[in-house]
Structure formats: C-alpha cells, structure tokens
Amino acid sequence: MSDRTILLIHGLWMTPHSWQPWIDRYTAQGHTVHAPGWPGVSQLGEPLDHAKAPAGLGVQEIADHYEAFLRTLPEQPVIIGHSFGGLVTQILLDRGYGRAGVAIHPGQPRGVLALPLSTLRAAWPVLGNPANRRRTVALTDRQFHYAFANTVSAEQAARERATWAIPGPGRPLFQAGLANFTPKARAATRIDYRNDSRSPLLLVAGGADHIVPRSVVRENYRRYAKSGAVTEFREYPGRDHGTCFHDGWEQVADESLAWALAY
Numbered sequence: 706m707s708d709r710t711i712l713l714i715h716g717l718w719m720t721p722h723s724w725q726p727w728i729d730r731y732t733a734q735g736h737t738v739h740a741p742g743w744p745g746v747s748q749l750g751e752p753l754d755h756a757k758a759p760a761g762l763g764v765q766e767i768a769d770h771y772e773a774f775l776r777t778l779p780e781q782p783v784i785i786g787h788s789f790g791g792l793v794t795q796i797l798l799d800r801g802y803g804r805a806g807v808a809i810h811p812g813q814p815r816g817v818l819a820l821p822l823s824t825l826r827a828a829w830p831v832l833g834n835p836a837n838r839r840r841t842v843a844l845t846d847r848q849f850h851y852a853f854a855n856t857v858s859a860e861q862a863a864r865e866r867a868t869w870a871i872p873g874p875g876r877p878l879f880q881a882g883l884a885n886f887t888p889k890a891r892a893a894t895r896i897d898y899r900n901d902s903r904s905p906l907l908l909v910a911g912g913a914d915h916i917v918p919r920s921v922v923r924e925n926y927r928r929y930a931k932s933g934a935v936t937e938f939r940e941y942p943g944r945d946h947g948t949c950f951h952d953g954w955e956q957v958a959d960e961s962l963a964w965a966l967a968y
Contacts, residue, residue, distance in 0.1 A: 709804075709966060710780055713740040714771060716788025716812070718844060718853075718873040720746045722753045723950060727785075727958050736962075739782070744770050746871060758841040758872040764789070764880050764893040768796045775802045781904075783965040787949050788812055788917065789877055791908075792894060798903045799896040805965035808925075809909040809957065810917040810946055812877070815884035815892040816928050819921045827852035827916035827946075828878050837875035844870060852916045853947040865947065898928045905935035905968045909961065911944035935968065 711731055713724045721740040728749075731738045742748045744766065745759025771793060775782070784803040786794035791811025798806045813819070825832070831842045844852065846863040849870060854862035880893045889895050906929070910922035919940055926938040941948065941957060948957055 708735040708737070710737045710778060710782035711739070711962070712771070712775070712778075712782040712784045712803075713738065714784065714786035714790030714793050715740070715742065716786070716790045717877060718849075718870050719788075720753055720869070720871055721749045722747065723869045725749075726950065726954060730955065730958055731962065739774070739778070741771070741774050743767055753869075753871075755871050759874055760841045761839050761876060762874040763876045764792065764796075767877070768793050768800075771797060772800060772802065780804075783807070783962065785809065785961060785965070786811065788946065789881075792881070795896050795906065796894075798906055799900055801903070803904045805905045805907075805968045807907045807909060807961040807965055809961065810911055810914050810948060811908065811922065811925065812881050812917065813884075813894070813921050813925055814928075815887070815889065815895045816898065817921060817925050818885060819918075819924045821918045821920060823915040823918055824921065828882070831873070831875040831878045832882055835879075838879045839876070841872035841874050843872040854945060854951070855915050856913050856943065856945040857947075857951065865950065869950065899931050901933035903932075903934045905937075905965070907937050907939060907961065907964050909957065910938070910940045911946065911948050912940055912942035913945045914948075916946050937964070939964075 721742040724740045781804040784806045787809045789812040791808030794806045794808045849866040850862035884892045884894045908926045910919040929936040
C-alpha cells in the first residue's frame with residue numbers, strides 16, 4: 706500500500722477529534738492524514754470544547770471550507786467522510802476533487818427520497834422545532850444512544866457522548882430534509898449524479914444504523930446508475946451510526962482505504 710494523502714471529514718454533532726483512532730492508524734501506515742474541522746468547532750491540536758458549536762452553518766459553507774483546504778494540498782487526497790461528512794465527500798468529488806472518495810453512512814443528497822421512520826426519530830430533536838434552523842442543538846444521552854450508538858449499552862453511549870459529541874447546527878438537517886422540495890439550483894445538497902468525470906466513490910452502509918439506514922445509502926448508490934464513473938456500495942451488517950469509533954472500526958477503516966487506494 707503506497708503512502709498517500711488522506712482527508713477525513715467528520716459529521717454533525719462531532720469534531721475532528723472523533724477521527725483520532727483513524728488518524729493514528731493511517732499515520733502509522735505511513736500516510737499523511739488531514740482532518741480539519743468544520744468552521745467554528747474545536748480543531749485538532751486544541752482541547753475539545755464541547756460547548757463550541759457553529760450556529761447557522763450550512764452544507765454549502767462546509768463544502769466550500771473543505772474545497773479551500775483541498776486547494777492548499779500538493780496532491781489530490783483520498784477523501785473519507787462520515788454522515789454529513791459523507792455528503793460533503795460526494796459534493797467535493799462532484800466538484801472535481803479527490804483521487805477517490807468513501808462516504809460512510811452519508812447524509813443524503815438531493816434526489817434521495819427514502820425517509821425511514823428511524824431517520825425522522827433520530828433527527829427530530831432538530832427538525833421538531835423550525836427555530837432550530839439557526840440554532841445549535843445538543844443531543845441528550847437518550848437521543849445520542851438512539852441516533853449514534855444503538856448497538857451498545859446506554860452506559861457506553863453516554864460515555865461516548867461525553868467524549869465526542871458537541872451541539873450541532875440545525876441548518877444542515879433542514880437543508881437535507883427539504884432538499885427535494887427546493888429547486889435544484891438552490892439546493893445546498895445537490896450533486897450531479899450523471900457526472901462521468903468524478904473520481905471513484907464507495908458508499909458504505911451500516912445494517913443497524915438508525916439515522917442513515919442502509920435503505921437510504923442504497924438509494925443514494927442507485928442514483929448514480931447513469932454515471933460512467935466508478936461507484937460501489939458496501940454494507941457492514943450490525944453496525945450503527947457510531948461505526949467510526951465502535952468495536953470493529955478497524956475493519957471499516959482498513960477496507961475503506963484499501964478500496965480507495967486501488968484507484
């Protein structure tokens with residue numbers, strides 16, 4: 706496996722600190738790993754401030770932030786994103802960045818219509834109040850357990866929330882939830898599914914994920930059917946939304962990177 710540059714993009718309610726096990730693993734393999742946080746959150750190299758969260762931040766601003774970072778790199782990296790980071794990964798590939806991309810349990814782009822009840826329940830702490838569009842919302846222990854950690858005990862989920870989680874801006878969830886009712890030109894989550902020139906993309910689903918169930922990721926994959934670009938789907942049965950830090954994350958990390966480096 707040749708040494709490569711890797712960009713990791715975290716999702717909603719998280720910071721780049723949640724990638725630390727992956728950073729350590731990839732760095733030990735000789736790769737150069739970057740994991741800048743969303744604008745306004747605690748960055749790597751500084752203590753994780755669980756109260757530091759960017760109200761009003763949207764998908765477009767997040768994608769533009771990472772695009773600006775990508776322009777500073779000497780080579781196109783492998784881009785790996787989780788949750789909304791997986792949506793941003795797809796947007797960046799659509800814009801022409803990345804040698805390959807892996808979207809792990811990704812937030813859905815415009816055009817994906819599946820809306821399972823578990824997704825609604827997991828997102829309801831934000832979507833249940835329209836005023837949250839301009840606010841940040843913290844998950845309770847119970848809400849985090851359902852959305853991120855439903856395959857582990859409530860006690861473990863509470864420890865993980867205390868370790869990793871921050872309040873998340875509500876705007877990205879509203880943008881994703883209303884995307885199919887928004888004109889394409891104005892939808893922040895839009896991508897060109899027919900883009901033949903984008904880099905290879907792997908979409909990863911977890912069989913036990915509540916907030917992004919496999920049916921959502923599977924439909925996301927099918928939307929690319931008319932593109933000539935390489936697109937693949939992979940499912941890990943029994944894995945929930947916290948797949949990047951739950952037992953067995955090493956398999957997901959290693960196989961995701963191995964797939965990307967094959968191109």
